[in-house]
Amino acid sequence: MKTWIYGLLSLLSLQSVLFAQVDLDKGRELFKNRKYSEARTIFEKITSESENHAEANYYLGWICLRSENNPEKAIDYLEKAIEANNSNAKYHLLLSNALGSKAMQSNMLKQAFLAPKIKKEMEKAVELDPNYVEARAALTQLYVMLPGIMGGSIEKAKGQAEALVKLDAYRGFIAYALIYDHEEDWQAADEYYKKAIASGSGPQKANAHHQLGYRYLKQKRTQEAVEQFKKMIEYDPTNANSYDSLGDGYIADNKLDEAIDAYKKAVSVDPSFSASVFNLAKCYEKKNMKQEAKENYKRYLALVPTGSQADEARSKTHE
Numbered sequence: 001m002k003t004w005i006y007g008l009l010s011l012l013s014l015q016s017v018l019f020a021q022v023d024l025d026k027g028r029e030l031f032k033n034r035k036y037s038e039a040r041t042i043f044e045k046i047t048s049e050s051e052n053h054a055e056a057n058y059y060l061g062w063i064c065l066r067s068e069n070n071p072e073k074a075i076d077y078l079e080k081a082i083e084a085n086n087s088n089a090k091y092h093l094l095l096s097n098a099l100g101s102k103a104m105q106s107n108m109l110k111q112a113f114l115a116p117k118i119k120k121e122m123e124k125a126v127e128l129d130p131n132y133v134e135a136r137a138a139l140t141q142l143y144v145m146l147p148g149i150m151g152g153s154i155e156k157a158k159g160q161a162e163a164l165v166k167l168d169a170y171r172g173f174i175a176y177a178l179i180y181d182h183e184e185d186w187q188a189a190d191e192y193y194k195k196a197i198a199s200g201s202g203p204q205k206a207n208a209h210h211q212l213g214y215r216y217l218k219q220k221r222t223q224e225a226v227e228q229f230k231k232m233i234e235y236d237p238t239n240a241n242s243y244d245s246l247g248d249g250y251i252a253d254n255k256l257d258e259a260i261d262a263y264k265k266a267v268s269v270d271p272s273f274s275a276s277v278f279n280l281a282k283c284y285e286k287k288n289m290k291q292e293a294k295e296n297y298k299r300y301l302a303l304v305p306t307g308s309q310a311d312e313a314r315s316k317t318h319e
Contacts, residue, residue, distance in 0.1 A: 024055060031059055036067040054084035058091055061098060071101035089129035093138065096121035115150045118142065126160075133168045136160050140175045144182045154179065170200040174208060181215055189215070206236035210245055222253040240270035247279055256283055274303040278313065285316070 027042035040063050046056040058081040064074035078095040085091065096118045103114040122142055125135035140160040146152030157179050165172030177192035196208040213228030226249040233242040247262035260283045266276035281296035297313040304310050 027056070027059060031062065034067075036063045039063060052080060052084040054081045054088065054091070057081040057084070058088075058094065061094055065094075065098055065101060069101075071098045071105065074098040075102065087128060089125040089132050089135060092121045092128065093125040093132070093135045096125070096138065112150065115146060119146070119151045130163075131167055133164065133171055136164050136167070137171050137175060140164065141178065144179055154183065170196050170204050170208075173199060174211070177208075177211070186219075202235045203239070206232045206234075206239065206242060209235065210241075213245060213249065217249065217252050220252075222249065225249045226253060238269065240266040240273040240276065242266075243269065244273065244276045244279065247276065251279075251283070256287055259283055260287075272303060274300055277303060278309055281313065281316070 023042050023046055027039050027046070030036075030039035030042060040060065043056040043060045043063070046053050047060070050056075057077045061074040061077035061081065064070045064077060075095065075098045078091060078098055081088070081091045082095060099114050099118045099121065103111045103118065106114065119139075119142060122135060122139040125132055126139055129135065137160075140157050143151075143153050143157035143160065158176070161172055161175035161179060163172075164175050173192045173196035177189045177196060180186075180189035180192060190212070193208050193212045197205050200208060209228045209232040213225045213232065216222070216225035216228060226246065229242070229246040229249045232245055236242050243262045243266035247259045247266065250256075250259035250262060260280065263276040263280045263283065266273050267280065277296055277300045281293045281300060284290075284293035284296060294317050297316045300313045301310055301317070
């Protein structure tokens with residue numbers, strides 16, 4: 001007599017799973033299109049019906065990091081995702097990113113406390129998926145940055161870089177370049193940046209030129225930096241950051257007019273690229289073009305209303 005009841009319950013359960021999958025796919029699409037508020041609504045609906053839904057919690061963690069700059073809340077969501085599914089490498093890597101973001105907002109003591117947790121999550125991601133390029137690249141950087149007493153190791157970093165070369169030559173060469181930059185072996189670093197440029201696609205080549213250019217700026221090799229940033233534009237001309245970087249190179253080379261042209265181009269490519277708007281204001285201020293400076297400081301505040309640069313911009317608009 002109860003057979004039909006069990007059948008009905010099974011059907012309802014199957015329908016619930018199917019509806020959850022439809023919602024999940026919709027939420028992913030919204031997230032992909034950067035409609036974070038709408039995506040959050042979808043994922044929260046899923047977790048209200050199934051609190052331990054791993055993937056929904058994962059995406060909620062992403063949203064907290066990407067659009068809300070709230071690593072504390074992201075950590076809560078990602079720990080729930082991992083509790084539901086401990087074998088997913090991407091959950092562990094994102095948790096390490098959230099912990100890293102929290103560390104950046106913390107004092108030195110708290111950073112020392114968080115470092116082993118960050119390292120543990122990255123190593124777990126690599127253990128779960130040895131072919132996970134993003135995880136190996138992140139772990140390489142962590143091994144370079146951490147002092148030895150906290151688990152840092154140049155040898156371990158080189159081991160990850162070597163594994164990366166086999167998985168993705170470009171990412172492996174970039175990893176080696178960063179290691180040698182850290183060791184101040186400039187010749188070896190340059191060789192690996194050149195290998196990365198040779199092996200990469202357009203935007204990848206641009207990224208290698210970008211990193212090399214800023215290293216040259218640190219070394220006060222300004223003209224060489226400018227050449228790297230021009231190459232960056234050549235390989236990634238639709239990226240506002242390419243022109244912003246060139247502007248930084250011109251600033252370092254004391255060429256204000258050229259810097260203004262570069263920053264203007266960055267803003268024309270992407271009107272919301274706040275760094276170039278702020279840089280434009282600073283350039284106009286240096287040229288004593290007060291009205292143009294104030295206009296750009298106001299424009300920056302409309303894009304970024306809080307933070308130290310926003311405070312500076314606000315004070316400049318009241319002068």
